[in-house]
Amino acid sequence: MCRHLAYLGPPIPLSRLLFDAPHALVRQSWAPRDMRGGGTINADGFGVAWFPSTTVSDRPAQPVGMADTEPIRYRSAAPLWSDAALPGLAAATVTPAALAAVRSATAGMPVVETAAAPFQEGRWLFSHNGVVRGWPGSVAKLAAHLPTTDLLTLDAPTDSALLWALVRDRLRAGADPAVAVAGVVAEVEAVAPGSRLNLLLTDGGRIVATTVGHALSIRLGDGAVTVSSEPLDDDPRWEGVPDRSLVVATPSEAKTGEI
Ligand code: GLN
Numbered sequence: 576m577c578r579h580l581a582y583l584g585p586p587i588p589l590s591r592l593l594f595d596a597p598h599a600l601v602r603q604s605w606a607p608r609d610m611r612g613g614g615t616i617n618a619d620g621f622g623v624a625w626f627p628s629t630t631v632s633d634r635p636a637q638p639v640g641m642a643d644t645e646p647i648r649y650r651s652a653a654p655l656w657s658d659a660a661l662p663g664l665a666a667a668t669v670t671p672a673a674l675a676a677v678r679s680a681t682a683g684m685p686v687v688e689t690a691a692a693p694f695q696e697g698r699w700l701f702s703h704n705g706v707v708r709g710w711p712g713s714v715a716k717l718a719a720h721l722p723t724t725d726l727l728t729l730d731a732p733t734d735s736a737l738l739w740a741l742v743r744d745r746l747r748a749g750a751d752p753a754v755a756v757a758g759v760v761a762e763v764e765a766v767a768p769g770s771r772l773n774l775l776l777t778d779g780g781r782i783v784a785t786t787v788g789h790a791l792s793i794r795l796g797d798g799a800v801t802v803s804s805e806p807l808d809d810d811p812r813w814e815g816v817p818d819r820s821l822v823v824a825t826p827s828e829a830k831t832g833e834i
Contacts, residue, residue, distance in 0.1 A: 584799025705771030
C-alpha cells in the first residue's frame with residue numbers, strides 16, 4: 576500500500592525527504608521494505624505539500640513548524656521516480672513543514688491525480704495508507720451522514736478520499752485533530768473490520784498519525800520530527816510505532832498511545 580511521511584522542524588530542502596535520504600520517499604516508491612502484504616511498489620501517483628518558509632525579511636519570525644500561510648501542493652498520477660522536473664524544484668524548495676505520499680492504488684480504484692494524497696483544506700493536509708474493507712458498501716451508511724455537497728465533491732471515488740471527508744467534517748465542527756482522527760478510525764473499524772487505517776494529518780504545527788495494519792516510524796531530534804512509513808536513513812533515533820497506536824507529535828515531543 577502507499578507510503579507516506581510528514582516533517583516539522585527547522586526549514587530543510589524538500590529534496591531531503593523525497594530524494595536525498597538513503598531511503599527517501601522515492602526509494603520507498605520502488606523498493607519499499609515493509610509493505611506487510613499490502614502491494615509491492617507504489618507507482619500509482621504521488622503528492623507532496625509544503626508550507627512556505629518564512630524567508631521574507633520584513634515578516635515577523637514564525638515559531639518552528641508554524642509557517643504562516645497555507646501549504647502549496649503538487650500531485651500527479653505518475654510514479655514519483657518518473658517526474659523529471661521535481662528533483663530540481665524540490666532541491667530549491669526549503670520548508671519547515673511538509674507531508675508527502677506515494678500511492679499503490681487498491682484494486683478497483685482509479686489511478687488519477689486527485690486520488691493521490693495529500694488531501695487538503697486550508698492548512699490541513701491528510702494521507703491514508705491502507706484499505707477500507709468491503710468498500711464501498713461497508714461505509715455507505717457512514718458516508719450518508721456527510722453533507723451531500725461533500726460527497727459530490729470528493730477528491731476521487733476512493734476509500735482514502737472518503738476517509739479524508741470524514742476527518743475534515745469533524746475538523747470543521749471544531750474537533751481536536753487527534754480526537755477527529757481516532758473517531759474516524761473507530762467508526763470505520765466498526766463497520767469495516769480488518770481495514771488498514773494508517774492515517775496522517777498535519778496543519779504545519781503538529782502531526783497526528785495512526786497505525787492500524789501498516790508500518791510507521793518516528794524520528795525526534797535536533798528540534799525536528801519526522802513521521803514516516805519507513806525510516807529514511809539509519810539514524811538510531813528512528814523508533815518503530817507499535818500497531819494500533821495514535822501519535823501526536825510536534826518538533827519537541829511525540830506522544831504515542833493506544834488507539
Ligand atoms: N486504498 C487507497 C487507495 O487506493 C490507499 C492505498 C494505499 O495505501 N496503497 O488510494
